[in-house]
Amino acid sequence: MLDLGALRNEANQEPDPVPTGPVTKETQIIAIYGKGGSGKSFALANLSYMMAQQGKRVLLIGCDPKSDTTSLLFGGKSTPTIIETSSKKKLAGEDLAIEDVCFQRDGVFAMELGGPEVGRGCGGRGIIHGFETLEKLGFHEWGFDYVLLDFLGDVVCGGFGLPIARDMCQKVIVVGSNDLQSLYVANNVCKAVEYFRKMGGNVGVAGILINKDDGTGEAHAFAKAVGIPVLAAIPANEDIRRKSANYQIIGKPGGEWGPLFEQLALNVAIAPPQQPAPLDQDGLLALFKPEDTGGNVTLMPATQADMRGAAYVPKPSLEIIYDAV
Template identity: 80%
Template sequence: MNAILNGEATLRFQSHAEILRGEAAIEPDPVATGPAVKTTQIIAIYGKGGIGKSFTLANLSYMLAQQGKKVLLIGCDPKSDTTSLLFGGKACPTIIETSSKKKLAGETVAIGDVCFKRDGVYAMELGGPEVGRGCGGRGIIHGFETLEKLGFHDWGFDFVLLDFLGDVVCGGFGLPIARDMCQKVIVVGSNDLQSLYVANNVCSAVEYFRKLGGNVGVAGIVINKDDGTGEAAAFAAQAGVPVLAAIPAHDDIRRKSASYEIIGRPGTAWASLFEGLATQVAEAPPVRPRPLTQDQLLGLFSAETTGRDFVMEPATLADMVGPSAIARPSLEVVYDAA
């Protein structure tokens, strides 16, 4: 009996060995020597809150879709308003809220629960926690983890546009830059100091991670509500990034945007503006920016605007406690030389 069992074990061992030898004899595929090509352009768009990122992205994504591109627009702002213009003011269910409800019900999130489409544009919102109930940056990270579970890296889009709030500096909002999740960054700014301060911060983040070995670059700046004063264009020139488009501060644009009307459609009065922007976004290479210093940034504006000619006067102890201030000896411990 033992001899039979030993014989069967030997046969199994020989059969397994033959299988392994057969696998080892198969020649591996040749090493790829051509340039690495990513068919999907993943672009992160940053800007100060209220500067018009959602307006710009809704019209840009719509125009790209009308040009035959497959576009996914992902809102990464806790306000969850990136897609509101695209969907006529309707709120899009967020990934974070939907996944929480599905988890409590013991269900899994499906694409149709969080992704919606209009005229060739696919769109979704990551969302964020309610005020005071969690970290918005952590919500972004959780949202992307859910996207990966849904197969994000296998989706066949020509463009994935990520709408990020630029004036928040916690780690989650810098995720695409820090982890090379996108190929390039676009900033939306205007001719005002605060929006250019945010744009400069984004350039600083890109440069910081480039020094650490990152690959993300800045493709350029979109000047929104352009009143012709030129500060944003001057910033772009000093930072070494191109101006992709200048959207004028026009009352027709303001009114149509307020009524949730897409103006980036072929055949409309503003079509050529967004056709040009779509071409620039697709073709502009990511460049390494030159962030400005605070003094250089202030120098873009007149002294009357910024008050930069003001001379700071140091405060004194008497200013803090009044005329009865008594000079006290230092509490610093001074050690004698050994």
């Protein structure tokens, strides 16, 4: 039976006062965007691991529907996703608990938002639902130094732009290589940041992480052109490729690649969010040799005769044109 007296007593209670003391812990929330296959998950697994070995509390959240962000961190093992697990729990009449979806290794905490099955839902809506669930689990009360969000950059759906649109992160990092498609995605992310800053947003781009750097220089040229720093350049190296394919962490203190990720962790921590100057399509193509991109191709307009494959004779229009009064 409903206890009206208890409800009245609860309603009469004053809310807790707003905290006025000094801020003792500030979490840096960083969203990392890049083209699918650009190496975001590889870089983030190693970056988060190195940060944890440096004594930082790190939470890695995979926001890619493929749910592969944490696989390298956990030696190839997949983790239950928030979206799938919360659905199962709801059907069973049970509450979702943090231990159902968050796992840890050597000081790194990690989880996957997941996404809908192919053809059965909106990926962006899945992102929104995932963050709503995180808030219910206490996201804003967790005590982490860094929260790293791994986003698929070549999906322009609004849900994937959520951290930028709603100031859910302080800064963005883009991942790219010396190829047109990954830099096209990085440039689009810069455009999104610029757009939402004009709308009153505060998120900026802290820099670019160049992966599979073969020394040709296009990604460095892109960074200079849009006005963002290069946080690190991970070389196109067979040892790195092989270890990554075998789900091995290479960002360990004392290892061959340890210094690279130690410097990356430092750069990520101190790089301020900046307002980028994204390129137009011609500016992006200009970073590459014309023979490599088709930049020397001239656009030739098609005619009605071309479209019909025969001679074209314009017919009188049936539109009624009234004399100007």
